[in-house]
Amino acid sequence: MSTTMTITPEPATSDGIGDKPVLRVRDLQVTFTRAGKRIRAAKGVSFNVRPGKMLAIIGESGSGKSVTVRALMGLLPPSAKVAGSADLDGQELVGLSDRKMRLVRGQEISMVFQDPARSLNPTMSVGAQIVESVRTHRTVGRKEAAERAIELLKLVRLPAPEKRFHQYPHQLSGGMRQRVMIAIALASDPKVLIADEATTALDVTTQAQIMELLVDLRERLGTAVIMISHDLGLAASYADEVLVMYAGQVVEQAETSELFANVRMPYTRALLEAIPQVSRPSHSALTVIGGHPPDPSQRIEGCPFRPRCVRATETCVTAPALLEHDAGHWYACWHPVTGDPREETES
C-alpha cells in the first residue's frame, strides 16, 4: 500500500541498539461521517513501538487516542474511514479484510480496556473464558488449554489461580478482573499489547499493581506495550516513550525522561501545570488555561492549540509541522517553551 506523507518521524529510535520497531504507524488518518459532517478524529498520526518497550499516548478525552489504537485493532465501526499505514512486523494492517484482521487481532496484537467488568462474560467462569481464548488461537485439547490458562493466571500474578479458575467475574475485585483481562490478552503471546485507560477505573494501590505487572511482562516477554492514559504522572513513571496528542494530532513526542525534563509544547506544559501535586501546599492555586479542544468536525486553520495558547502569534495561523527539533525530541510548535519553566508562567 502506498501512502503520501509529508513527515515521517522515526521517534527516538536512533539509539543504534538495533531494536527494530515491531509496529510502525505512518500518517494514520481516521475520519467518521456523521449527519453529513466529516469528523477527523486522527489526522496523520505516526509512531514506532519497539519490542519490550512501553509507549504512552497521553492527551485529553476526545484527542483521538482510542480511535488511533482501535484503527490498528480493526475495531472501528464501518462508518470510520482509515488511511495511512500500520506495519506490524511486516504485515500491513490498514486495509486488511475483516477475516484477515480477525486472525491478527488477539493473535499478534491485543488490547485491554478500562472496564474489565464489561469486557468479561458474567455467566462464564474465569477459567472457561481464558480457555476459550487459548483455543481460538491454538489447536490444543481441553486439558492442555486449561493448563495454559492456569499458567497465564500465574503469569499475571493472580493470587490462588487454581481456585480463581473456577470463579465468576463478580467474585473478583476490580484489580483481579483486570489481571484476568490481561491474561486473556496474552493468551496468544501477542507482539503488541495495548492498554487503553486500563487502570483509570482502579484505585491508586491497584493501579500501581497493574502497572508494575505490565512493566514486568514487557520485560519478561519482550512484548511491546502501548498504554493510553490521561494521567501524565502515570506515563512519566512507567513509559519508555511518550506521545502527546491534541485534536487528533501528535504534538510532542520523545523518550520519557527527555520529554518531561524539556517540555517544549505549550499544551504539554499546560497539562503539567494543571495537575495537583502531593508536594504542593494546600489551597495553592493551580495554573489553568481556558477554552476547550476544537470541534473535530470543524476545519482548523493553523495550530489547533492556538485559541488557548499563551504563546500564540500571527505565525501560528500557519500550522507548524511535527519535526525533530532536538535529538529524539519531536514537536509541532513555532514558539516552543525553552529553558527555565518559571520564565513561562510570567508571560
Place this chain on the structure above:
Amino acid sequence: MSEPLLSVRNIVQEFESRGPGGVKEGVVHAVSDISFDLMPGETLGIVGETGSGKSTLARAVIQVDRPKSGSVVFRGEDLTGLSRKELKKVWSNFQMVYQDPFSSLNPRWRIEDVVAEPLDSHRSLSRQERRAKVRELLDLVGLDPDTYLRRRPMELSGGQAQRVAIARAIALDPAVIICDEAISSLDVLIQAQVINLFEKLRVELGLSYLFIAHDLATVKQVSDRVAVLYLGQLAEIAPSDRMYETPRHPYTRALLDSVPGLDPETGVAKRPITLPGDVPSPLDPPSGCRFRTRCPFAQEICAAVEPKLEPCSGGGFVACHFPLDDDGLPTNGHPEGAKAAMPA
C-alpha cells in the same frame, strides 16, 4: 477556638448483603464507628479505596440513609433525632455535588430552571428576582449567563455541566458542600478549573466542604485536614500538610507511595511503590486492626486488639499500635523501629 459546625460521633452503618438469588450472605460493615468534626470554613478531605465507606459516611452524615447508630450535631442540633419533615428544612444547609453532573440535571429543563429549582421550593421570589439570582449564580461559577440561561444540559460539556450543578448547589447559601468524587471524571485542565472554582467559593462564601475523592493529590490541593478511611474505619485524620509529609499510619503511607509522582519543574518521575494484596471483604473484616492483612509492620497484637484513634505527634489522630515516626519507622517498641534506633 470556634465551635465545630458539624460534630459527627460514632457513626455505624451496616447493610444486609444478598448474594445471587437474594440469599442472605451476611452484614456489610460499611462504616464502623467513625467520628470527626468539621469547622466553619474548613475543608475536610476524605480518601480511601473503593468500598471503604466514603459515600456511605456522607449519606449517613446528612441522614439520607439513617445510620444504624451514632450522632450528627449540626449547629447544636442532633440530626439523628429529627423527623423527615424537620430534616428537609435542615437539608438546605447541605448540598451534594456528585461525579456525574448530568445524572443530577434534568435533561429537558433549561439551565435557568435547573439552577432555580432549589430556589423555587425554598424561597418565594418574583420572576425578576429569580432570574437575577440565577444570573448571579451562573456568573459566580464562571458561566456567562447570556450564553447559558436558555441552554439545556445536553448542550454542555462535562465541565460546564459540573459548574451548573455547583451553581445549583450554592443557590440556597448552604453551610456545607459535600463533593463526592465531584471532579473525578473531568479532564485535567477542566479539573483544575473546577478545583479553583471550589477554592474561590470557599473564600467568597465562607463554605465548608467534605471533599471525597480517591485521588490523593487533588485532596491535598483543597483540604485543610484529611481523613483516611480503610474498610469503614478511620485510619488517620490530620492536618493535610503534616499527613502528606509524615504519614503516621502505615496505610496512609502506602497510599501516598502508590501515587505516581511527576515534578513539574524538573520533569523527574517518582515510580509508585506497590502495596500488595487486595482489600478484604467488608462482610468479614479482619479482627483487631483491619489493615493487618496487608501491613508490613503487623505484629501479634494487631490481630488481637483493635487500635483506637489516638492523638499523634505533629497533630491529628491515628489508629495504629505502632504509628510511624518522621522517618517512616514504626514506634512504640516495634522490633523494626527499635532495630533502627540501635547504635551501629
